[in-house]
Amino acid sequence: MDIKTETVLLSSVLRSISIRLLARFRAWRYPGSIRYWEQRYARGGHSGAGSSGRLAAYKATWLNSFVQEKNVQTVVEFGCGDGRQLQLANYPDYLGLDVAPTAVRRCQALFKPEPNKRFQVYDPYDFDPTTTRAELGLSVEVLFHLTEDALYQRYLEHLFGAATRWVVIFAPDEPDRTGGQFPHLRPRPFTRDIPAGWILRRRDTNPHRDISMSDFFVFEKNQ
Incomplete structure (x- = not known):
């Protein structure tokens, strides 16, 4: 040699x-998912690159079209973040939930002139989805940030428990290939964990693969 x-x-x-x-x-x-995001926002951080630019525009166009096409009147989003993505949204009635109190306060201030948008802190260990119902349950690039198994399972239960007709998820449906380099990221093949009574109606591939590996997944409640 x-x-x-x-x-x-x-x-x-x-x-x-x-x-x-x-x-x-x-x-x-x-520090764990919940503390990580509160610390990140408290230090002046934001939701991530996907909440602005062409990926944000793509997500907003897709979601606004879906809401209009299905005549959705009420939306509850689990993981509203800092509100930048929401600025592009057109929802008749919206409730945004987030585990980070700092993010919730930001959104409340940002959307104060819009009474059809409300926000509250989401405590996954003390949450009753039957008290927060909406036609559409929304999860946009959140699932792969739930690194703890128990938190991930509770989140899915609450997301689908709060939705009365539709659930839309924007996330990668694949195992974690990061090798642990980024502890706040943990992708999963989540479609295998969807609660009973829901049908996958549609999967739309995200054209911006250079920014995100997430795709849109549409689930409909089996009436």
């Missing part, structure tokens, strides 16, 4: 070790 080959192999080994060490360090610092 010549010196050049040895150097390449050594560099590859060191790179692999550094990636694993970085992943462990990030996991050690990670």
Whole structure:
């Protein structure tokens, strides 16, 4: 083995070790889904790159068309974030829920002139979906941020429990391939975990794969 080959192999080994060490360090610092997002917003952070630009425009166009096509009058969104995506929405009546109180306060201030948009803090461990009903339950790029199994299961139960007719999810339906490099991300093949009584009616592929691997999934309640 010549010196050049040895150097390449050594560099590859060191790179692999550094990636694993970085992943462990990030996991050690990670406070869990709920605290992570509250801390992020409290420090002045935002919901992410997908809430602005061409991906946000695509999501808004798709969702507004769906709401109009199905004549949806009431929407409840689990994970409203900082409200940037919502600024592009056209919903007759909207309730936004989020685990981060800072995000909820931001939205309340941002949409104060719009009485058809309301917001409240979502506590997944003390939430009754029967008290928060809407025709459409909405989840936009939230599922893969729910890293804890119990939180993920509760979220799905609440999302589908609050919806009376439709649920729309924008998320990747695939296993986690990040290798733990980003502890606040955990994609799952979520369609296998959908509660009984719901039918997958439609899946629309997101054309902006360079930004997000999420697709639109439409579920209808089996009447």
